[in-house]
Amino acid sequence: MIQAHCKTPDTCVAVDDPKNAAFVNGKFCKNTNLTVAEDFLYQGLNIPGNTSNYVGSIVNLITVDQLPGETTLGMSLARIDYEPNGQNPPHFHPRNTLSWLCHIQPSKVLNKGDVCVFPLGLIHFQFNIGHTNAVAIAALNSQNPGVITIANAVFGSNPPINPDFLARAFQSDRKVVEYLQARF
Incomplete structure (x- = not known):
């Protein structure tokens, strides 16, 4: 003590x-x-x-x-x-x-x-x-x-970031981005 x-x-x-x-x-x-x-x-x-x-x-x-x-x-x-x-x-x-x-x-x-x-x-x-x-x-x-959690900031932003933009930025598919945005 x-x-x-x-x-x-x-x-x-x-x-x-x-x-x-x-x-x-x-x-x-x-x-x-x-x-x-x-x-x-x-x-x-x-x-x-x-x-x-x-x-x-x-x-x-x-x-x-x-x-x-x-x-x-x-x-x-x-x-x-x-x-x-x-x-x-x-x-x-x-x-x-x-x-x-x-x-x-x-x-x-x-x-x-x-x-x-x-x-x-x-x-x-x-x-x-x-x-x-x-x-x-x-x-x-x-x-x-x-604290800024990256996934929340990118996929859970309000208003949402355009999924076509994110797909290109992450070299991914729009459907993958839309899936991730829906989770946040």
Whole structure:
């Protein structure tokens, strides 16, 4: 058990009610005299998510909406649970400003305790190649990084992208594109 002191005058705890609050970084900030330790605490990262869905994974993203005290701190966390063969489909984070440069192999197997960094704007994905459930913890340097899943953006856009255009772009058949659009 760790005891931590979480109240400082330089914090911005997000609140929904603008009464007696300042507007900072897209959120209203609670009067610092009213902040409490719970504003800086999220409990539940240890709880596995339900992976019984089409992709076999679930992302529990902890942003400023779940952890109000992280406003202006430029960070968020995620727990990703995978069943065997579960995947976190190809995606990127439009408001995540990672600027580290590193060489990422086209496919890299990560083992327990390994860390991998994805550069700014890189489309990335994960796939559990193991025979048991797996968990990943992600740290993002934005209080609200957002996520754009490629398949949803391409085949589930509203209004839909012209299937002839997509067929040509993906060097595929219009019927295949229409099938995929119908699934989204």
